[in-house]
Amino acid sequence: MKILLVCSGGMSTSIVVKAVEKKAAELKEDVYVEAVSTTQFEEKLKDFDVALIAPQVRHRKQYFDEIASKHHVPTGVIEPQAYGPFGGEKIIRQAKEILKGV
Amino acid sequence: MEAILKWVEEKLMPPMAKLAEQRHLRAVRDGIVATLPLIIVGSFFLIVASPPIPALSAKVQPYAAQILLLYRLSVGLMALYAVHGIGYSLAKSYNLDPVTGGLLALASFIMINLPQNIENIGFVLPISGLGGAGLFSAIIMAFFAVEVMRFLTERKITIKMPEGVPESVARSFEALIPAAVIMVIIYIVRIALNINIQEVIMNLFKPLVTAGDSLVGVLVPVLLITLLWSAGIHGVSVVGSIARPIWMTLLDANTQAAAAGSKILPHIAPEPFFQWFIWIGGSGATLCLVLLMLTSRSKYLRNLGRASILPGICNINEPVVFGTPIVLNPILAIPFILGPVVTAILTYLAMAANLVGRPYILAPWTLPAPIGAYLATGGDWRAAVLVLINIAITTLIYFPFFKLYERKLLEEESSDN
Known part of the structure; x- marks a missing residue:
């Protein structure tokens, strides 16, 4: 499962990437995750199964959705409570649920 | 406070977000x-x-x-x-x-x-x-x-x-x-x-540029940014899309004055003013909160503090904002909004009185605040001191609210066991 995380500058999502990677290793899940900034979103998107939007840029969801629908990648907004150093498991679960629904 | 947070989420956020998406x-x-x-x-x-x-x-x-x-x-x-x-x-x-x-x-x-x-x-x-x-x-x-x-x-x-x-x-x-x-x-x-x-x-x-350099012109973006962040929206990204042209114009005027050799620069409030003196540790000046967490009696806050200290020094504070959380938290949103207002007024007055040099260099925003402030003012050590004073002030402002929230978490943690 390949998850793309997007926030404003790609800085804070890179912290969340570590949290997800750590949890994925613990749970023995095959997860690849990468963080990008808003401007890199489109070029990276096509290589991923699902795109998750950081809560602080959720007001731009419509913009991300427009791009994502062009590449047929489903999206979701990360819950605020999951967006931190201990939220890895919630994010993996959320990504799975989105993919199940597709 | 809860009423304010509700107002931010329902009334302030949608039009601001729409504006930023224009x-x-x-x-x-x-x-x-x-x-x-x-x-x-x-x-x-x-x-x-x-x-x-x-x-x-x-x-x-x-x-x-x-x-x-x-x-x-x-x-x-x-x-x-x-x-x-x-x-x-x-x-x-x-x-x-x-x-x-x-x-x-x-x-x-x-x-x-x-x-x-x-x-x-x-x-x-x-x-x-x-x-x-x-x-x-x-x-x-x-x-x-x-x-x-x-x-x-x-x-x-x-x-x-x-x-x-x-x-x-x-x-x-x-x-x-x-x-x-x-x-x-x-x-x-x-x-x-x-x-x-x-x-x-x-x-x-x-007139817009002049207003952006006034005390009110500084406090309006500071308040909007912390209010938006307290609803969990990236305040700088929203407010910056409107304010950045003004900040850049002010910055350019300052760099030109500095290049011409003048000692007192014309403007106070280009973006580095906010970046280094107000947003210490990220929007809402959360570095002091992370420092308070490091020695917290609450296990959760202590762990979060340890995980957030390095990003915090680099002015990345989403782990604290969402992890603590500050977002929609009626206790911690108060110092998060109040602290930056106080340090903004203090910094503005200090620069207006020329006690501290005015910023004209744009340094990468992930530098630790005292170093960033030192560079932004072209090497004024007093700027670094002002940053330390601002950290002390925000620590005092955060402290009672932090204790209140810590007590709440401690109660929850002991009832869990």
Whole structure:
């Protein structure tokens, strides 16, 4: 499962990437995750199964959705409570649920 | 407090988010942000040309003019670099050819700056209008160029090449009519009627720039940013899309004054003012909160503090904002909003009284705040001290609320066991 995380500058999502990677290793899940900034979103998107939007840029969801629908990648907004150093498991679960629904 | 947070989420956030998503503002933001690498590196040439250490500064002095050349060709041409990106992004948002959009925007902006014929040299384009002072003209001219292009394309007033013609050739033919319309309009207004468009636009926006440098002009963005963040929205990204052109204009005026050797700079509030003196550890000045967490009796806060200290020193605070959480937390939102207001007033007064140098260098925002403040002011050690004072003040403001929240968590943690 390949998850793309997007926030404003790609800085804070890179912290969340570590949290997800750590949890994925613990749970023995095959997860690849990468963080990008808003401007890199489109070029990276096509290589991923699902795109998750950081809560602080959720007001731009419509913009991300427009791009994502062009590449047929489903999206979701990360819950605020999951967006931190201990939220890895919630994010993996959320990504799975989105993919199940597709 | 809960009523305020509810108001922010339901009333303040939707229109602000909509405004930030408006395509013209988005294009301005993307265009200006794209120039930041050049401006950051270029402004460091200013420090190199006049280093804060007197002995070194004397040695560098004979080469200062040479070193400053690259500053002039980067920061000094800020509007020229931005206009292309603004035109590119705006055209892209309309599904028009972005390369043509960027090119026409660039041409429109250059054409309102008339070259001078200098003896023995030939035609010369003065660069004074191409820097921060020309930023608002650049924005307006980029809008003008792309809107003309859109108007003509929507009404099919373009030269369409038959299929099979290579895309790049077709593209240049499609741009012919927009280019002609733009150039004729600019010819009539700028040359035939001799209206100095640059000056007209500058005068139009002058009140906005002056307001942005006032104490109220500092407090409004500070409050909006923390209010938005307390609802979990990236405040700087939203407010910055409107305020950044003002901040850049102020910054450019300061760099020019510094390059000319003046000791007291004209403006207080370019972006580094907020970045280093107010947003210490990230929006809401959360570094002090992370420091308080490190020794917390609550296991959760202590772990979060440890995980957040390094990002916090680099001014990344989403782990704290969402992890603690501060978002929609009626206890911690109070110091999160109040702290920056207090330090903003204090810093503004300190700079207005010239107790601390005013910022003119753009340093990468992930530097630790005292170092960033030192660099931003061109090496004023008092700026670093002010940052430490601001950390102490915000710690005092956060402390009672932190204790209150910690007690709440401790109760929950003990009931869990």
